[in-house]
Amino acid sequence: MSSRQWVAAVTGALIITSVVLAPTGSAATPARPSLDEVTLSAYSTQDVITSLKPAERKGYSSIRIDDASRKVEVRWKGKPSGELLRLLRQKHLADDVVMLPAVYDQKELKAAVKAVMQAGPAEVQVNGATLARQDIVAAGPRTDGSGLTLRVAALALNKVSASRATAERSEPSAEGTLTHSARTFPVDISPAADIQPAVSRDEAPTEGGHVIHLNGGTCTSAFNVYNAAGKLRALTARHCGAKGSVVSDSNYQPFGVVETSNTAHDVSMFDNSRSSMRFSPTVVGGGSHNALWQTTYNVRHGMSVIQGSPVCVSGAYSGERCMGLVTQVAMTVMVAGNLVDDLYWVRSVPYKEATVANTLAGPGDSGAPVYVKVAYGDTYRAAPVGILSSTYGAIYTDRCPANNITFGSKRLCSSEILVVDLYEAMQSIGADEIYTVN
Template sequence: MRSTRGTNAALAALLAAGTLLTAPSAQAAETGAATESRESAGDLSRAQRPLVEAAEKIRAAVDDGAHPGFAGIVLEDDHVTLWWKGRVPPALTAVVARVSRAVPVRVAAAAHSRAEIAAAAAKVRAWLHANPGTGIHGVKSAGDGSGLVLAARPGSTARSTGIAPLRAAAGVPVSVRQEEPMTEVSRQDDAPPWSGGTRTWNQTAGTLCTSGFGVRDSANRRYILTAEHCGQVGSRITDRTGELIGTTSRGHDDHDIGLVPASSGNTMYVGGGNSNTKVPVTGWGHVFVGQYLCQSGVSSAEATGGPVCNLKVIFFWQDREDLVEAEQTQGLTAARPGDSGGSVYSTASGGVVTNGTVTRTAGARIGFQDFATANRDFGVTIP
């Protein structure tokens, strides 16, 4: 895990201020310590916005060309770090120089490129498949080209038995973290055009989740984006009162995202469980290690009175699910049963920027699918 090195003045000022589904009969009822208000955690994403916008500009330049040396972009407390293996191309150097006029950007030497990390992860997964029983349940990277991190069940034999053959197969540095696997995880009565953060009821399977964001495809057809495990293709999805939202028409099981055709808008709920407070969704953004995000699942809103914020991105999972992992920096519960499919976002001027949808959780840790993956899989964007 990447260490937290403190906060800059803006963030310090704010600090001063799995898949998750549940049956309709099992409401998430938490009291006392569970009343972890969003005010106690603050929302660091707004103060971090200049760093995110700088990172987006660099990422756009990387995506515009073939750049095999690219390893990753990491948001630090007061600057952006571009990790690169080898010599940075002149075109990228020029972009970094322009961005640096507004936000400090550091270029750091990476041991391995993003492509090399992905290839190493594929070798590790193949080795684990051929050698079961190690207790290892996940393969991650920290987005800086340093190597791979293996998630092992606490008390497993992953350390004591040695994994030298696996390290040799990987060809990159491999470390092991002992941690529990993340497990799969309203507002109550919304109406068309449907908003993100609405309680959804899968009447086909009899489970409750949370809607993600309203989206549209290239033909301007409207959908609600949510977790695929909340409603496989053909599932009848309603709000909590039984009003029909739509029937799931597309899904990507590995990435745990699905589309429900519906009259949807570009707003989402951010208040408590029964709140009518909405904000506009101004667009979507990529996700970077070090980025602070919030999630607005209904169960958490009922328990805390608002979104769960200060979810700091720490890893990208290198497996078929391709999830992003974040950790709540105050150690608060990151997500609860019934939050699945809900909105993961960052605060920006004029509203919020969508970054993904909730999939898994384990205590203060949360796993979500980033919106860039939904954009690639389905060709959707924000209305």
């Protein structure tokens, strides 16, 4: 994939201070930065970390935006590399980053996650009892790099936990240990709610956010990209349709065929058989199927997702929803019977039962584009970060948007979603670049 597609979110003179990069001299206390400023600083810091050679990145654990302190927290096992510190000083990044210690690095945590989710040589013990692999629904690193967090079937958790597990509880219901490669990792365990693919804008899907039909189901088109041969293609979720599936528009007229797909990253890439219509470097926040919003954004360069970052999702049926916050990254989750890697968890803010005000997704939204809105003059551009894979803990309710589409008297909606990391998904299918505006 072309490196031009994943660039720093901002450039210019920003200054960083932290426990490692202490400022010299005294200065006036700066004004509290806005959410956008802190988020952009985090993306710029992530870009510096990504640019490091493997040896210089050794020990890196995680990066997140702490909403309470309004700081960018970077976790590192051991002493951060001198090259990292040099680049941070050279880039003059802003007074927002705090370097914190981590018990495990990212490589160790990812290996432990894969071991437990792929029935490898790993064992999870809770109160002296062993959890079966089939009872573990999702796994990922703790936010502070000190171990793992697991989502486990409530009935199985009740057997090993002193407290009754309920899917409404957000705090850990039990603590345990994971043994992998002769190492022991602390584990937080919470009950898992149902994980559902969000399978259900009229017009042909030439831009992200439109209705598409595959295999009798309804989904949403994501971003447009170039394949390895330099041909324009479009993305959606693999569980909507695998390689060879016919893609139809909202009127059930054939539009293209899925050229390639990848189950482990829940992504499919399809072509356009209509010579009279070209793919567009845009995503739509509204359309004929969507009575809630009507706008179109030009697509800019992609970003790497960061925990604590605000994101938008634009499902063909739920419309553009911009109250999402990334709460966990690098998750491996069982979706529609398949293990999907490199997912990140997004929760609406404020989090509560699904309502019109805070619903993120529901039926018909699978494959939707997930992006960060970046100010550009008097408008916004969409910086791609992911593809909607599934909803978490969805409930049938009449209090969420259906965009004039009847799903009976109620619709399966959720305030939590699972999103495929766009960079990893594109790599898995050989997509070379995102189609962006100049």
